[in-house]
Amino acid sequence: MPYWLMKSEPDELSIHDLKRLAKARWDGVRNYQARNFVRSMQPGDQFFFYHSSCPQPGVAGIGQIEGEPYPDPTALDPQSPYHDAKASAEKNPWSARDVSFVEAFREVLPLGAIKAAAGLEELALVQRGSRLSVMPVTDEQWNIILGLAKR
Template sequence: MPFWLMKSEPDELSIHDLQRLGKARWDGVRNYQARNFMRAMRPGEQFFFYHSSCPEPGIAGIARIVGDTYPDPTALDPQSHYHDPKASAEKNPWSALDVEFVEAFPRVIPLAQLREQAVLSGMPLVQKGSRLSVMPVTDEEWAGVLALR
């Protein structure tokens, strides 16, 4: 079963928010490659929950995909930060999916520490200039991150 990594700004949705809620909608992805990765996800697959755009970016825990993708309603909402004026109910290019909490790590594994790990050197997350918010994670990378918990 494939593994993934998805980024969220913790002031919007953090691992602790997801823990409290149990389940939430993952939406607002506005990059076609990241969207395509989301569309490849299947129920039951797990992902690293990454806190981004915050004082201490890093992997904060694990969550699970609980359904198939569906049209992202935030694209159609003019009040949403993620509104896409080109999207319509008939042609919405953006996807969302539901996720559930699995585990919060005792501490956030910081990006600086992730970059130091040889097993993670090929991971887009640790590449300079990579801003992709959804990405696949290899079995070896998954195990390498779990060893840092």
């Protein structure tokens, strides 16, 4: 089963929000490579829920992909910060996914700890210049991060 890491600003959607909601729409991805990852996910795939653009960025828990990708409605909403003026109902290049809650970690695993961990040097998250909001995680990387988070 492929694994993923997906970033969200916690004031928009946090792991605790997802726990409360049980299921939510993951939308607003506006990078073509990240969008392609969103489209390639399969129902049941798990992802690290990463809190970004906040005082303590890091892995906060685990979520799961539900269902199939569908056109991202935020691209068509002029009031949304993710509005895309070039998108239309007939031609919407952006995709959203439904995700569900699996687990919240006791504490956020900080980015610094991820960067310092042996075996995570190739993780896209720690690569210089990488700003992807959705990225694949290998089985080995998954196990290392999971081990660090559960200490």
